[in-house]
Amino acid sequence: MRVLGALATGIVVTTLVFGLATSPAAAQQLRGTPGAPNAVEFPNSRVLPVPPGRFEGSIAPSARDSTPAWPPTLGAPENAPNVLLILTDDVGYGAPSTFGGIIETPALERVANAGLRYTQFHTTALCSPTRASLITGRNPHSVGFGVISELSTGYPGYNAIIPADTATIAETLRQNGYGTSWFGKNHNVPPWEASPAGPFTRWPQGMGFDYFYGFVGGDTSQWQPGNLFRNTTRIHPFLGQPGWNLSTAMADEAIAYIRNQQEAAPGRPWFINYAPAGTHAPHQPPPEWIERFRGRFDMGWEALRERIFENQRRMGVLPPNAMLTPWPEQLPRWASLSTDERRLFIRQVEVYAAFLAYTDHEIGRVIQAVEDAGQIDNTLIIYISGDNGASSEGQLRGTPNEVAYFNGIETPVARQLELMDAWGSDRTYNHMAAGWAWAFSTPYRWVKQVGSHFGGTRNGMAISWPRRIADRGGIRHQFHHVIDMVPTILDAIGIPEPQMVNGVPQRPIEGVSMAYTFDRANAQAPTRRRTQHFEMFGHRGIYHDGWYANTTPPNPPWDSATQPPADVVNGYAWELYNLVEDPTQSRDLAAQHPERLRDLQQLFLVEATRYGVLPMDNSVLTRLLVQRPGFSAGRTEFTYRGTGIGLTSDSSPPVLNRAYRVTAEIEVPQGGANGMLVTQGGRFGGYGFYLREGRPVWTWNFLDIERVKWEGTAALPPGRHSIVFEWRPDASGPPIGRGGVGTLSVNGQQVAERRMERSIPFYMQWDEPFDVGQDTGTPVDDRDYQVPFAFTGTLRSVQFNLGASTIPQAATRN
Template identity: 45%
Template sequence: MSAVIGFMGLLGGFGAVSSASAEDWPDRRHLPIEPYQQVGKLSSSVGASDKIDWPKEIQAPDGAPNVLVVLMDDVGFGATESFGGAIPTPALDRIAKAGVRFNSFHTAAVCSPSRAALITGRNHHVASTGIIMEFSTPFPGYHSLVSRSVGTIGEILTDNGYGTSWFGKNHNVPDWQNSPAGPYNLWPTGLGFQYFYGFLGADAHQFRPAVYENITPIDPYLGHEDTYHFDADMADHAIRWMHTQKSVWPSKPFFAYYSPGTAHAPHHAPKEWVDKFKGKFDMGWDKLREATFERQKQLGIIPKDAVLNPTPEGYKRWADLTPEMQRVTAREMEVYAGALAHADYQVGRVLDAIEQMGEANNTLVIYIMGDNGSSAEDPSGIGMTSELATLGNGIQDRPEYMLENIDKFGTMWFQNHYSHGWAHAMNTPFQWDKKIASHLGGSRTGMAVSWPGHVKDPGSIRSQFTHITDIVPTILEATNIPAPETINGFKQVPMNGVSLLYALNDPNAKERHDTQYFEVIANQAIYHDGWIANTTPKRLPWQGRGESNPDPFNDYQWELYNLREDFTQSKNLAAENPQKLAEMRKLFASEAEKNKVFPLDDRYIERVDPQNRPQPNKGRTQFVYFDHTTRITESMAADMKNKSFSITADVSVPQGGGNGIIMTQGGWFGGNALMLLDGKLTYAYALSHYPEHKYRVQAPDKLAAGKHKIVLDFAYDGGGVGKGGVATLTVDGKKAAEGRIERTIPTRVSLDETLDIGEDSGTPIVQDYTVPFRFTGEIEKVVIDLKEAPAAVAALQEID
């Protein structure tokens, strides 16, 4: 019998083998691709049968390069020296000098949407990510559940024979699916990436990050707490992964998506990196902006006739600050610069590893310096010592506290973010900042691409309009892999981006991505053939809540610019060319309809209300947890805010006394913990990191050995959100201590820390213990009973 047959049942366990002919295998348009085997004569005995080859498993196309995609977080166009800024980034320079810089590259202007577009090649609404994950709503373009018809570059490359990985920030898992209990289908490993080492949320504490390895939570800082920084750890893991790939499969190309979260708050850096920039920003953001603008012209990053847009009204000016606050805010910028430079240094280590493996000449590197413009979300103009405290829970920084603790900026005890003045300087020369998708300050960032042997004029600049959706098509053209028609039987939505390889060797090539809409929080824009029409922002970047408009498309004011003649979007032509504006608005409406942008929604903070998303715990008033249950995210944990509650724990204390965490949620910047501290039953509460916001209720005596039923009962005052209450501790039915907590967390316990039983991950509630502070006895269970219905959600000013 001579035929191409299935292998199933002959050797067993391998599964079905392709019945395709040798001529049409592999068909890379339909994924996954099953192994292929040509079978000759088969008889009842091995001796009488033809010899056959092993089934052929899919391999990447011949000559397919390795691919490294680097995406930095919250870095504006004018931040780095490569693009005229003040922060040295040698790794970016290295790629720019070996390849080309794109000075008209665009993002979606905010985190999750840009990242969804990057990994899928589709517009962010097509990927159901019209807003950050925590603010999702049920509409098709905004619900955050990425369709299986919108496959990722991870799926495509894995199914085509690549080794694939994702390091660092994710922020693409739906808010209610990011606990260790899953589901995992929208985690990186569920999206086709073979390996993940990073964090899931908007930001991470760089010294105490909530890291996952694939789907397993780990605490990588334990054992070297004094020297740990996530960026260095992430680079170590990326290098180790690449080494393993090439050691085992030297001819198999790899794909690594490397995504630090550093330049997003909190800005954390090793002290020696911060100190490199001491005094470098004492001139202030206004003069820095002017100096950056001049350097950009000298470098040819912007045209000689480009205009520096004025700083919008409402922004703090450097001269408005006292000398003391100028010193504080200068330190904030030193920290930001140190953090970004340190992160870029780690990218350099990854590039070094690729070179040392002999793979540099066969590696396509795409380095995107910012998933959106820099973040001007500081409301005060003097920066923040804790993003969570200020934006989440309404705690206003005291200038004297900031000055007294200036050396804590950049350390684990601050969750700092710089002034909106610095952010705007980082977005030089454009109007506006992150979140303002209508203007280039929010959407345009720097990018460099290198591919040895494929760039004839290294070090040059490209000005064709390009967009973050172009990255996947670029990788597919470079690897000679077609965009799939189906993945796992699901017909794929066509990609919105186009490959930008055409521009690598022709600076004058006609741009191929000639139409692109933008929309975030109803900040709208449409680019077409050199023109851009856009709405005038209704809110400043730090204003999370405002009067909602029922018809943002028709009621917003629109502007018009000719970017071919006006690089920086500075000359509004709407009044003199109403016909062109009407044309562009019609095009926006058409693109919005095709890409699931409608209905427009200009609410921001209002969308954080849990009622907008699936509520697995809706109506649940009792939560039972067991020992070693950790990393329960806030959206999935018992909500103890703005209500009375009790925590009941059945524990066994060992002979000689016990210590450690029984239950904790959050950390240093906001949270609470029930524990044995120095053997004494203790309830600690933190409204914020400010010393006056730390509360403690503690029993006078150590808890005796043996079994005990411990109860913390919190009686909430009521009358609104963030009010106080009385905490009472009882042991075996007898009152052990009682104390008052004057103010409680109104809105958000944490952006990155979780609820843990039997230990504490991340940062401690108080500095009397160090994490993980594992309970030395045994915990049978911990029961949290919620005694009042949740109050209305307060105004959360920021998550992304």
């Protein structure tokens, strides 16, 4: 590790840091950052930033008689590699061709063929937790991410707050001379802080990244992302750009960044966290990519699974004794489906496959840019194929609107068939049927959200670094986990784990380095990860020295209606596997080895206590309704003036499951006015309050299934007006999604009243912002207007007054 300081030529100076001296002669033996004439060894680089040393020049009354010297800065080790860390989304182990699938992934194969492919690499079964572990080197519960941020609760392991004593790899590298950047998905900003008001301490810039171009949240439209940011500013580059797609735009941004780093700071290493949206729903590749996969999946999901398994055995990405686990009873057989169901499901998976191939193609462009810059030999590329297993969140029949799934709504096949030609376009927020997710988990059982089985936690990974890894195309079978990435990167670069960052003592990194596997001599070496626990929604498992104990999933993640056991601790059955003899969890040995099972169950509790897993919570509904902190928490009045705002749902007025009144004070000019007054959500679920043809309109878009409107009969004349929409939910009925009566009034006179039989229970379209005076996302009704639909009059104010919630208070507290 080096401290770089610009010292006057010919001046003999000794640099003191913590009282330890380094002579100029020794300093000259070390390579400095380009442009720095000298470098010295720093004796304790475990403290970041470097504590300021004394001024090494001299000061006299006159500058003519003084000697300047710049403060020291910490530079990267000599020949430190660039790091390109790639993480895709919701990709099962058996989906990419690199690990036996039939979806071509040439970029992933390029990395694997230039380096190593890892066959027993594990994630956490869900998005936010994996990503938090990836950038901190700690288990997800250790850094507040035992679950996705939208389901956070007020316990240390689940509060969605990465603490200051677990600094990210970006913060460490940035303070060691690296340029750092993040492109793509960020699912680790606490939802209540994802607003223009910040605070931004847990945004990428606050976590060690110099630059961020991506979206905040679990997913987004590829065509019209409403939650896209450059650093902390919301941007809308798709407006007026037909055919614009986020996957391509993101690659363009990363390529420009690599070029700029090379031109502006040649020799300075960089770290890029590259996290595309693919293949999380919505699956939205360009139409020409979809055409490439026509007819490729006509064989159905069971036959696909058998084909993938044979490919995996032939390629050696499974041990010879691996067995193909059986098809589950909870999913239909392909032969049992109707002709319409098969036709629909084939279309769904063709679009998914196209999205995966397209995502990999854009990643390939970024990798090629590294080579074009002449940096490929000394770039450590880590390509993790999925942050968890394949997703079954499309339910049994798939869905044209993922927002409906998270509100517990299934879309009939007949309705989906009407949208087949638009599948993957901006007219759908689509997801595939659960049977395909199971097939893409081949040879393992289960899928995303299930932390107990490898179908939810095992993902293919490839690492290349031509300067260091000589075993090109090698395969590694050591058992490892996503928490092992940070220590691997630090080990590869030669930077020690920091003990103090920004004045905060650091908790130890919990991962172990995988760099020992880089050498051909260690191809068959025993894994250095002896123990690893897993937990997600009460599904749990524990690995130790080749054995694995895990709970049996009581209900599948595609079934949101079935409730899990009330007793999350004792209400689950357990299984036991010898992974050396049975690497796919196909033969349960719990009955034969009860003592070993008990030992592993006890070990899980030890690990759970140590790493913040407790208290376990298998509920989703309760977590959805938890009151979280933030600027909107507990408020009943909200006032907005002028055009703008762009808030997320957690920062905007919470109108679901309660009474409310919205008042817009406007002024209509001569000739009339049109445009949006206030809106939240969009094409796939939300509301809009606007003037169309001069008439006031309130529209509730119930998940693109039904649109209920309250509309005035006459255009508003010039002058000032007070327009009010009021919603009164029924006095009885279910606590969530309750129907009721809405009224629309102008200047104190009712102009429309209508009943709505049901309301959105949980989520409006989450990637769409809360906008005032315009609509920057998608319309709540395309027949009424197109974005941005800015209000052409004067919007003096919009006020929300919230009434009592229909949800019992006990259910909303945690």
